[in-house]
Amino acid sequence: MALLNQGCPGKRFFQQKNNYQMVKAIESSGISKKFGPTKALDNISFSVNESEVFGFIGPDGAGKTTLFRIITTLLLPDEGKMSILGMDSTTNYKELRKNIGYMPGRFSLYQDLSVEENLNFFATVFGTSVEENYELISDIYSHIEPFKKRLAGKLSGGMKQKLALSCALIHKPRLLILDEPTTGVDAVSRSEFWDMLGKLRKYNITIIVSTPYMDEAIRCDRVALIQNGKILSIDTPQKIKAGFSRKLFTVKSAEKYKLIKTLRKNPEILTAYPFGDSIHVTLNNNTLDNSLYEYLASEGIGDAIIMEAEAGIEDRFLELMEKDNGITNKA
Amino acid sequence: MRTIFYLIRKEFIQIFRNKFISKAIFAVPIVQMLILVPAVTFELKNVKLAVIDKDMTSESRGLINMLAGSAFFKVTFSTFSEEEANNLLHRNKCSMILQIPSGFGEDIGNGKQGKLLATIDAVNASSAELTWAYFNGVIRDYNMDLIKKNLTSGSFVPLPRIEITNRYWYNELLNYKYYMLPGILVILVTAIGFLLAGLNMVREKEIGTIEQINVTPVRKYHFIIAKMVPFLLIGLTDLALGLVIGKVAFNIPFEGSVLLMFFGSSIFLIAVLGLALFISTYSGTQQQYMFVAFFCMIIFILMSGIFTPYESMPMWAQDFNLINPVAYLMRINRMVMLKGSTISDISRELYSLVVLAILFTTLAIRRYRKTA
Numbered sequence: 001m002a003l004l005n006q007g008c009p010g011k012r013f014f015q016q017k018n019n020y021q022m023v024k025a026i027e028s029s030g031i032s033k034k035f036g037p038t039k040a041l042d043n044i045s046f047s048v049n050e051s052e053v054f055g056f057i058g059p060d061g062a063g064k065t066t067l068f069r070i071i072t073t074l075l076l077p078d079e080g081k082m083s084i085l086g087m088d089s090t091t092n093y094k095e096l097r098k099n100i101g102y103m104p105g106r107f108s109l110y111q112d113l114s115v116e117e118n119l120n121f122f123a124t125v126f127g128t129s130v131e132e133n134y135e136l137i138s139d140i141y142s143h144i145e146p147f148k149k150r151l152a153g154k155l156s157g158g159m160k161q162k163l164a165l166s167c168a169l170i171h172k173p174r175l176l177i178l179d180e181p182t183t184g185v186d187a188v189s190r191s192e193f194w195d196m197l198g199k200l201r202k203y204n205i206t207i208i209v210s211t212p213y214m215d216e217a218i219r220c221d222r223v224a225l226i227q228n229g230k231i232l233s234i235d236t237p238q239k240i241k242a243g244f245s246r247k248l249f250t251v252k253s254a255e256k257y258k259l260i261k262t263l264r265k266n267p268e269i270l271t272a273y274p275f276g277d278s279i280h281v282t283l284n285n286n287t288l289d290n291s292l293y294e295y296l297a298s299e300g301i302g303d304a305i306i307m308e309a310e311a312g313i314e315d316r317f318l319e320l321m322e323k324d325n326g327i328t329n330k331a
Numbered sequence: 332m333r334t335i336f337y338l339i340r341k342e343f344i345q346i347f348r349n350k351f352i353s354k355a356i357f358a359v360p361i362v363q364m365l366i367l368v369p370a371v372t373f374e375l376k377n378v379k380l381a382v383i384d385k386d387m388t389s390e391s392r393g394l395i396n397m398l399a400g401s402a403f404f405k406v407t408f409s410t411f412s413e414e415e416a417n418n419l420l421h422r423n424k425c426s427m428i429l430q431i432p433s434g435f436g437e438d439i440g441n442g443k444q445g446k447l448l449a450t451i452d453a454v455n456a457s458s459a460e461l462t463w464a465y466f467n468g469v470i471r472d473y474n475m476d477l478i479k480k481n482l483t484s485g486s487f488v489p490l491p492r493i494e495i496t497n498r499y500w501y502n503e504l505l506n507y508k509y510y511m512l513p514g515i516l517v518i519l520v521t522a523i524g525f526l527l528a529g530l531n532m533v534r535e536k537e538i539g540t541i542e543q544i545n546v547t548p549v550r551k552y553h554f555i556i557a558k559m560v561p562f563l564l565i566g567l568t569d570l571a572l573g574l575v576i577g578k579v580a581f582n583i584p585f586e587g588s589v590l591l592m593f594f595g596s597s598i599f600l601i602a603v604l605g606l607a608l609f610i611s612t613y614s615g616t617q618q619q620y621m622f623v624a625f626f627c628m629i630i631f632i633l634m635s636g637i638f639t640p641y642e643s644m645p646m647w648a649q650d651f652n653l654i655n656p657v658a659y660l661m662r663i664n665r666m667v668m669l670k671g672s673t674i675s676d677i678s679r680e681l682y683s684l685v686v687l688a689i690l691f692t693t694l695a696i697r698r699y700r701k702t703a
Contacts, residue, residue: 072546098548108543112348113341124337125547167543 023086025050025175025206026071031080033066040066042229044080048206053197055220056210057317063229064210065105068179071208072102085174098126101173101205103164105180111153115144115163118152119170126171136203137166140196158189165196169205176200178209182216194219214314225317232320237313244311244319246270247286250278252305253296262299268292273318280315281306334549338557342531346561352527360519360569364576367515372507373638375461379425381408381416388436390445397473398429403465417450426452427462439477501669512583513664514637516573520566520596521657524603525628526621528562532611533620555696559604566600567593586671595663595677598684602656605691612698631657659684 026048033041041063048054056064069075071084073093082089087096109118119141123130134141144159144166152163161181168176178197182190194216197207209220217223218237225232225240233240251272253259260279263272268291270282283292288306296304347353380398384391398404407425410416416428430448439445449466453459502509535541544554570593577583607624614620634648635641635657641649652658659680666672674681 074542074545094548097546100546102543102546104539104542106539106542108539110341110345110540111538112345117341117344121337121341122543122547125334125544125549127334127548 023050024048024083025052025085026208027083029081031067031070031077031082033063033070033075033077035066039229041070041077044229044231046224046231046234048208049221051201051204051206052221053201053207053209053219055217055223056208056226057212057214057217057223057313058210058226059212062226064226065179066229067226068102068177068208068210072100072177073097098171099174101168101171101176103168103176103178103181105183107160107164109152109160109164109167112151114149114151115155116148118163119148119166122167123170128171130170133170133172136172136200137169139199140169141166157185158192161185161189161193162196165193169200172203174205176205176207178207180210180212182211182213190216214312214317217313223313225320227317227321227324230324232317232324240316241311241313244316246282246319247288248309248311248315249281249283249288250275250307250309251281252278253301253303255301259296259301259304262296262301265299266292266295268295271318271322273315275314280309335553335557335560338549338553339560342557342561346565356523356565356569357572359522360573361576363515363519364512364573365580367518368508368512368577368581371511371515371638373457374507375458375465376402377405378403378427378462378465379407380404381410381419381425381428382406383410383413383416383428383430385411385433386431386435387433390436390439391431394431394447394473395429398466398469401465401469403462404469420450420452423452426458427466508581509583509669510665511637512577512581513668514661516570516577517635517637517657517660517664518632519573520570520600520660521603521628521632523566523569524562524600525607525624527565528558528604529607529611529614529620529624530617531562532558532608533614533617536611536614537616551699552696555608555692555699558608559601559692562604563597563600567596570596583668585668587667587673591674591677592664592667595660595667595681595684598681598688599656599660599663602684602688602691605688605693605695606656608695609691609698612695612700631655634658635661637661653683654687656684656687659687 024047026046028047029045031041031044032039044063044067056067058064066075070077070082070089073089073096076090084096085099089096110121113121119130123133140162144155144162147155147159152160155163165178165181168178182193185193190213197209198219200207211217217240220237222234222236223240224234233243235243251259251263256274256277256279260272260274263269263279263281268284270284272279272281274280288308292306293304296302346356382395384395395406399406404427408416408419413430416425416430419425420428428448428450430450432446432448435445435447447470449463451459451462499505535544574585574589578585606627610623610627611620614623634644634652634655636644636652641652641658641662644652663677663680666677670676
């Protein structure tokens with residue numbers, strides 16, 4: 001397997017990590033895909049190590065699903081090469097499909113078949129049986145086993161998700177691809193879901209997962225930030241956070257809307273984004289002094305509390321996005 | 332092979348779990364046979380006749396009685412006003428006006444030519460022609476009576492004449508139901524093959540389940556075959572049900588081999604299912620599929636010769652029927668059921684269906700993409 005390292009933004013990271021012993025689960029170089037005039041994917045290069053949990057983080061429409069459809073051999077790229085589990089994604093797709101487990105973003109199991117029938121069906125089309133690989137899914141499936149006679153369409157969102165994961169795992173894939181598995185699922189189920197993924201680590205399954213939720217990034221080994229069909233950055237979540245280049249301050253006030261409008265009017269403020277009940281702010285001169293309090297007071301906001309804070313992944317993402325777009329939100 | 336078996340089992344579970352479809356599969360043939368077979372008829376009976384008898388002689392009354400006595404005519408109006416009669420014709424209250432001018436009886440009595448005026452509603456050209464033919468028949472009989480009357484009063488020399496005694500083969504009583512029933516059975520099988528399988532396939536696309544299938548090692552031909560087999564079996568079951576109804580309700584004769592008919596229908600179903608699945612690969616929604624499939628189905632059925640004789644269609648239409656599977660089965664069914672044709676009699680139709688079945692199925696498998 002030749003190592004395709006040219007033009008790969010994340011290559012320095014891997015070279016440090018001794019890439020002679022490590023077989024890459026996915027090696028993608030220069031993947032592009034157009035739909036008519038829109039470039040859904042633009043020169044995407046990355047590689048995923050075996051048995052790592054790799055996250056693609058980005059807003060809706062960033063190109064995550066298109067990329068995943070290429071990885072699952074459902075879509076052919078216009079340009080570029082992708083090697084998955086050492087096999088070419090466009091020519092060796094027949095062999096690849098036996099080794100891939102895919103959970104699409106939309107629930108795609110048969111709603112008019114029962115839980116048990118769905119699981120059995122997907123086991124048999126992969127030429128295996130539920131018993132053979134039960135160990136792998138037991139942790140997940142045990143939650144829904146009491147409802148195994150129920151039709152899949154009648155399950156709750158969280159249970160559907162567990163069934164879909166069970167079906168994607170039933171043939172013991174080497175690569176598991178999860179397209180926005182937690183979208184539309186409640187916070188508790190989301191956290192539970194990530195716990196389940198964590199338990200799969202011991203089976204050496206490589207997991208690729210996409211999500212629009214920044215807070216899920218920390219549960220991945222490495223993440224790629226993706227926006228407008230381009231990868232902005234690939235690193236561990238910690239390093240991505242650490243990449244935030246400025247000091248970050250949170251500003252709180254009872255009148256949040258007025259606060260953000262007032263902040264964005266001030267030329268001393270570089271960025272101001274709403275985050276929950278506060279506003280994350282970076283300053284042009286990067287130092288906090290009383291002038292900001294005075295400015296807010298003069299604009300009629302006397303109750304503002306300003307504190308220095310640690311940047312999260314989302315802050316870094318927004319910073320990268322602005323660099324990429326070359327615009328600020330001040331206008 | 333095992334994969335195909337599991338795929339087929341899945342289809343059957345889904346079909347019979349669908350409360351509506353599982354009932355409709357059995358209800359449709361029953362309703363179709365019981366309603367369509369007796370209702371779709373070209374026989375013309377009881378043509379409504381308006382009579383303007385300005386003559387009022389025994390001759391004119393004799394003619395009217397003869398018309399009323401035949402099975403084809405029913406004198407529903409009698410008037411002296413031409414305007415009123417035309418009005419009746421205009422409002423569809425009658426379909427023919429017969430005018431007998433005054434002097435009709437007198438002319439006949441004097442050995443002169445009698446004159447009549449018949450006005451026929453020809454919106455439906457073929458029923459107008461039939462009415463005209465029936466009317467001519469009655470007039471001919473009336474003429475014969477007149478001649479006989481004159482002869483008996485004169486000499487005993489018989490007139491030379493040619494008499495035709497006819498016998499209708501294969502459907503001696505000219506029972507229209509016998510002709511229509513095999514055709515209705517074809518429509519039944521066509522509808523099942525065309526609509527159910529294609530819609531089933533498009534539904535998998537709409538719901539997104541096809542996405543999950545496409546990432547499995549299931550082969551294209553596995554999937555297509557698994558979509559065809561259940562509906563092939565359902566089609567044949569419905570055919571059997573339809574035949575039983577035909578026997579019980581209409582006592583239809585069955586001259587040929589039942590097995591041969593099922594054999595022909597099986598090949599036909601493969602061809603139609605192949606075409607349906609081929610169309611479904613082009614459609615993204617059930618609505619799109621329905622529109623195209625319905626259009627094809629109507630064309631195939633109307634051109635198949637179910638109502639109009641195949642041979643009287645223009646040449647281009649007959650050429651089109653070379654790729655019309657419905658036309659072949661229409662002939663096979665009628666020939667086997669009514670004539671008792673054997674496999675060698677219908678070999679041309681069978682070969683053509685085999686070619687179409689291979690062609691359409693190959694197209695469907697080739698067109699079905701697991702990759703976009």
